[in-house]
Amino acid sequence: MMQTMRQNMKVILWILVLAFIATIVFSWGMGGFKGGGPQQGIVAKVNGVDIPIDKLENLIQQRYTYEQNQQEGNLDEYRVKQIRSEVWDELIRDMLIEQEVKKLGIHVSDKEIAYLVQNNPPDFIR
Structure with missing residues (x-):
């Protein structure tokens, strides 16, 4: 099991990096940091x-x-x-x-x- 994880570590890391980037893009694109907070002004x-x-x-x-x-x-x-x-x-x-x-x-x-x-x-x- 550990051997399989080590062999596929590169793929797992790329998937995590892409998921992280996609989360940032979608969150900022949809106003994620200000969406649920107080209204502007x-x-x-x-x-x-x-x-x-x-x-x-x-x-x-x-x-x-x-x-x-x-x-x-x-x-x-x-x-x-x-x-x-x-x-x-x-x-x-x-x-x-x-x-x-x-x-x-x-x-x-x-x-x-x-x-x-x-x-x-x-x-x-x-």
């Missing part, structure tokens, strides 16, 4: 609603720019991580609130908003 889903990475990165960049202008200088690494975390939390919270508002059928008219702003302005306007 999607960071997360909140109740079935996609969060695109572009949206998250834009919000982070806006906050980063705002904070830099407030401090008039570069932010340290710890603050940058905090900003990323805060923006992520706010984005998720806002999406959940928006979904709940739609689910409950809450509508606010322009008149109601104008009334609230006139009669109860934010602190920075007072």
Whole structure:
């Protein structure tokens, strides 16, 4: 038995090499490495609603720019991580609130908003 395997080792190795190459070609050709994974450009889903990475990165960049202008200088690494975390939390919270508002059928008219702003302005306007 061992003698037969040794004699046919060359054929067995060629079959294994061809099978390996065929697997790579078919896997890459069919999108094997990204096929079952997350969708391109999607960071997360909140109740079935996609969060695109572009949206998250834009919000982070806006906050980063705002904070830099407030401090008039570069932010340290710890603050940058905090900003990323805060923006992520706010984005998720806002999406959940928006979904709940739609689910409950809450509508606010322009008149109601104008009334609230006139009669109860934010602190920075007072």
